[in-house]
Amino acid sequence: MTRKNKNFGSQSIPLRPRDGICGLYASSSRLSYSLSVVVLAILLLGVSTGVFVGAGDTVAEASGSAADGLAAAVIAPPELTAADYPTIAGVNGRVTVWLVAQLHLWFAAFVLAVPIFVFIIEAIGMRTRDKRYDEMAYEFIKISITAYSLTAILGGLLLFSLIVFYPHLFQYLSGVFGESMFYYALLFFAESAALYLYYYGWQWLQGGFRKWVHLTLGLLLNAAGTTLMFLANGWVTFMMSPAGVDPAGVFAGDTWAAMHNYLWNPINLHRFIANIAYGGSIVGAYAAFRFLSATRPEERAHYDWMGYNANFIAILALLPLPFAGYYLAAEIYAYSQQMGITLMGGIFAWLFIIQAVLIGTLFLSANYYLWCGMGRSDGAQRYNKFIKYLAIVIIASFLVWFTPHTLVLTNEELKVLGGPYHKYLGPLGIMPAKNTAVNIMILFTALSFLFYRRSNRIATVAWVKAGNTAQLALYTAGIANLLFLGVYHGYFTNTVYKVAASIPQVMTTLIVIVVSLGLDSAMYRGAREVAPLNWGRVPNRAQYALFLLAVAFTWLMGLMGYIRSGIRQHWHVTDVFRDNSLDAYTPTLGYAANVVSAGTILFMAMVIFIFWLSQVSSRKTPTEGFGNQAEGR
Amino acid sequence: MSTAVQKPVIPRLLQAALVIAGIYAGFWLIFDLILAQPIPQSLMVMYMFFVVSGVFMVFTFTEESARQLIAPIRALVEDQTKKTLRNVVFIVVPALAAVAVFFQLQPSDEAPLELRSIHPAPPSSVKIFGKRYDLMSLENPYRHLEKDDPEQFQELVAVGGEVYIRNCQYCHGDKLDGKGPYAQGLNPVPLNFQDIGTIAQLQESFLFWRIATGGPGLPKEATPWISSMPIWQEFLSEEEIWQVILYLYDYTGHRPRSWEHE
Amino acid sequence: MKNFLQVIAFSLLMIGFFAAFSNFGIPEIQPAPPPVQEKLDLGAMTPERFITLGEKLFNGKGTCALCHNAVGGRAPPLDRVATLASERLADSRYQGGANDVQGYLVESLVDPSAYVVAGFGKAGSGDTESPMPNAAAGSIGLSEVEVNAVVAYLQDLAGTEVTVEIPKGTEGEATGPEPVTGTARTALASAEEIIDRFGCVACHKLAGKGGEIGPDLTQIGASKDASYLRQAILDPAAEIVEGYPPIMPVTYEVELYAGELELLVQYLAALK
Known part of the structure; x- marks a missing residue:
C-alpha cells in the first residue's frame, strides 16, 4: 500500500543549470560518475513527465505552462474499476511501487540526515579546533555522496512505477500538487549544487573566513534538503489526511492548503528525528565495516572513534523518537478516530509486538556496544560488576514491553489457565505497563552511557560523594515516579487516565536524563584520567552490534512504512479517492514482513556496495610494465 | 595478565x-x-x-x-x-x-491455535424466545425474592437445581466445577462455575444470554464454531433458565455482579 | 573478503530472524477484504430483514460498533437512543432541525454535531463538536436506504416502534459480502395471491368464505384502519379480539415482504 510520489520536475525544466554544474566540476572523475547518474535520472524524469503530460488530456499542448492548464480543469478523483489499473504480466504493481518507494525513502532518509550531523560535527570541529572532527565530518559526507545519486535514481524509478501502475492516482496528485512538484525539482537542483560545493570545496574552503563560508554552505544544504523532505511529506500526508479538497475530492485550487494538511507537521517532526537516528546508524555500520576490514592500528582507532560517535548520534536521536511517535499517533486519532482504531487494533495490534522486538533489539545492541566500548579503558573494570544489573533491568523491561495483551494459547494451555487471559501477565499487556517499561529502558540506557563516560576518569571535585548520592536519589526518584504513574494510573483509575499518564512519564524520563548528565559533566570537570582511552581496542562483536543497529533500524522503518500507508486501507486518498485495484486489500503482517525483508536485503546490498566503493576509491594499483613511463625505465 | x-x-x-x-x-x-x-x-x-x-x-x-x-x-x-x-x-x-x-x-490431532475470548462483550440487546431483551438492564425476575420471600426463593433454587441435574451436570459437573462425565471429551473445556473468574465476574443477564443462545450465539471473537454449549432456549423455558441461574449462584456461594454496587 | 561475507551473513541472519518472527511468532490474521459494492433486492425486504440489515451495517460497513460499544467509552451507547431522542430534541443544546424521533436519528448519522451527548464532544469544544464522521459520506458512505436501515435497527433496539419507511420495489445499493439472510422468493403481485399463498382463509372469513377460528374480515375496512391492520398482521398478540384464541402465527413479520404487507393492508382496509 505504500505509495509515495516524487516528481522531480515537469517538461519545462531548463537545461542550463545542469550544464553549469557539469561544466564547473567536470575535472573530477568521481564527480562525473555521480553526476552522470543524476543527470541521467533527471533526463529520464524529463522524458517521463513528458510522456505523462502527453497522456493527460487535461493539459492543452498550446497553453503556456502545465500548471495553468491543470488549474483550469476540474481536478477530481475518478471512480475507477480494476480494469483501470495497467497490468504487466508477472509484475505486481503494488509490490513494485512499495519496494521502490521504500528503497527511495531509506536512501533519502540517509542522505538527508548525514548533512544534518555533518554540519553539527563540523561546527564542533570549528569550535574545538580538533582536526579529528573535521576529518570525520568529511568522511561522513563522502559516504552520502554516492548514496545521493542512488536516491535520485530510485526517485526516478518510483515516479516511473507510479505512472505505469497508478496513472490515475498520479494524475490526480499531480493536479493537486502541480506547482509544488515544480518547486521540488528546482530545490533539488539547489540541493545538488550546495552538496557538491560543500563536498568538493571541503579542502579548499578551510581556515578563517573560508571555513565560515563552508559552514554556511552546509546550512544551505540542510535547508534545501529538509524543505525537500517537507514537500514530499505534504504529498504523502495529503493521501492520509486530505485537505484543500471537498468531500468528493474536488480540488479547491489552493496547493498550500493541501500541503498543510492535518498530519503534515506530526510526520515532519517524526521523520526529521528518525532520519537523524537512521543516518547515525548507517554511518555506524560504515565505521564498523571499515573497522573490520582495517589492517593498521591507527585505521582501527579512527573507525572505532567514528563508530562510537555515529552510535552516539543514533542513540541521542532514538531517545526522543518514541515521544514523537506518541504525538503522531495521537494526531492520527484526533484526525480520525476510525483511522486511529485501525492503527492500534485489529491486525495492526500485532504489528506493535513486532515493533517491540525491533526496538528492543535496537536498545539491546546500543547498550551492548556501550558496554563493549568500556573495554577501551582499563579504568572501566571498576564498573564491570554493575553491568549485569543494568542488563537484568533492561531485559526485564523489554520482556514486559514485549508481552502481548492477547496470548497465543494451545488448547492444552487454555485448559490449564482456565481462560484466554493470563491473571498475572495479562495486566502487562496494556499500554501503561508498556509505557513504564520503555521509559525505564530509556533511563537505564542513559545510565549505561553514564558508566561509559566515567570509565576512564575519577572525579576530583570536593562534592563527589554528595554528587553520587544526588545521582542515585535522582534515578531512584525517577524510577519510583515512573512506576507510580504507570501502576496507579494504569490500574487504579479509569480508562481516560491510562494514556494521560504517559506525558508525565515522558517528562520524568527526560528530566532525569538531562539533570543527571548536567550533574555528571559538572562533577567530572577537570577529572583525573586513571587510564588512557585506547581507541581501537574494542572487540569485533561490538562492530556487529553496530551493524545490527543499522539492519534493525532499516527493517523497522520498512515495517512502520507499511502501517503508515496501510491505515488508509482501501483508499488512495483517504475517504475521497477509492482504490479499486485488485490489490486494494490490506496484506497480512507476514506478507508485509517478507516484502520489508526483501527491501532491507536490497538496501543493505546497495549500502555495502557503497561502503566497498569508498574503500576501492582509496586504493592504488602500481602500473609497472603497463604505462609508457614503465617502458622507458 | x-x-x-x-x-x-x-x-x-x-x-x-x-x-x-x-x-x-x-x-x-x-x-x-x-x-x-x-x-x-x-x-x-x-x-x-x-x-x-x-x-x-x-x-x-x-x-x-x-x-x-x-x-x-x-x-x-x-x-x-x-x-x-x-x-x-x-x-x-x-x-x-x-x-x-x-x-x-509430527502431525498431531491438536486443533489449530485460535485466539479465543471466553467472556466476549455481550450485545446490548438480544432476541430470545422471539422477544428482544436489553442485556444492560435485564435482571433476574426472581432475584428480588431473595429478600422479599426467602422461602419461595429456596423453592425456586431447588427447582433450578433439578433443571441443572437433568441438563447441565453432564458437562459442568455435579459440583459445578466443570468436571462432568463428558467434560474430558470437550475442547474448550466446560466452564468451572466455582472459579472466581467465571460467573462471579458476570451479571445474571450475561448468563441468561449465554445459556439461552448457547455456543452458536457467541460473537465471532469467541469462536462460536468450537463451543459445544447447546442453544438452551430450544429446550428450556425462560423461567427454567432464570431458576437455574439462581441455583448456580446459590450452590457456589458467588454473588452475581451488579453495576449498582460499583 | 572474509569480513565482507561475515557481515553479509550476519545481516541476512538478522533479517531472517525478523521475518521469521513476523511470519511464525505471531498469529497470522487475514485482514477483512475491502467492502464490495453489491446490488440488493429491496423488493424482497421485510421489516425484520430491514432491521437485520441495519444491525449488520451497524456492526460492519457503518463501523458504528467500533466506538458505540459497551466497553470502549468513546461514544455514547445507542441501545436506548430512540427513547431518549424526544428528550434531546427538547434540549436547549440541540442545534439541528429535526422534529421527530426518526428525523433526529437520521440527522445524528449525517450531522453528528447537531446534538453532542455531554462528555462525548471533541476535546476542547465544550461538547459542541462531535468527533464522529458523517456516516453517509467519506469512508463509511452509507446510502440513504442504509441510513434508514440503521435507524430502523436503533428503533428496534430501544424497543420502540420502527417508523422508517421500508423500501419496497425500488432497487438501491447496500453492502455486504453475502446477501441479506433468508431465502428470497419473488414478491407476490396482488392481495389475492398473498391471501392464497399464506392461507389466510384457513382461519378468517373473507367474502363470506373461510374458517371461523379468527375474526371475520369480510368488512373489516369498515371498522379498522390501515395502521391497526398492519399491527394486527405483524404483531397479532398486541390486541386480541374478544372471544378469539391468541393463536395467530407471529411469523408474518418475517415472511411477508414490506411491499406485500402494504398491498394486503390496503386491500383489507378497502373491504367495507
Missing part, C-alpha cells in the same frame, strides 16, 4: 548455562508452581530467546570473559587430545536436533 587472574571456580560456559537454566526454572517455579498460571509456550520461547541474548551480552562484553566463555568450545574443536569427545559431540548434537525437528513436524 591472564595468569594473575584466578580461574573462576565454575567455568564461564557452565555459569552461563546455569544462569539461563536458573531463569527458566525461576519462571517455571513462579508461574507454574506458585501462581498456577503457566506462561504460554509461544511467549516462553520469545522470553527465553531474549534472556539468552541478554546472558550472552553480559558474558561477552569484556574480551576476557568472552574468551573464557568460548574456551571450552574452542578447545573441543581444536584440541587434538579431545578427538573422541569431539566426534561424539558432533554426532550427538545434530542427532538431537534432528530428533527435535522430527517430533516437531
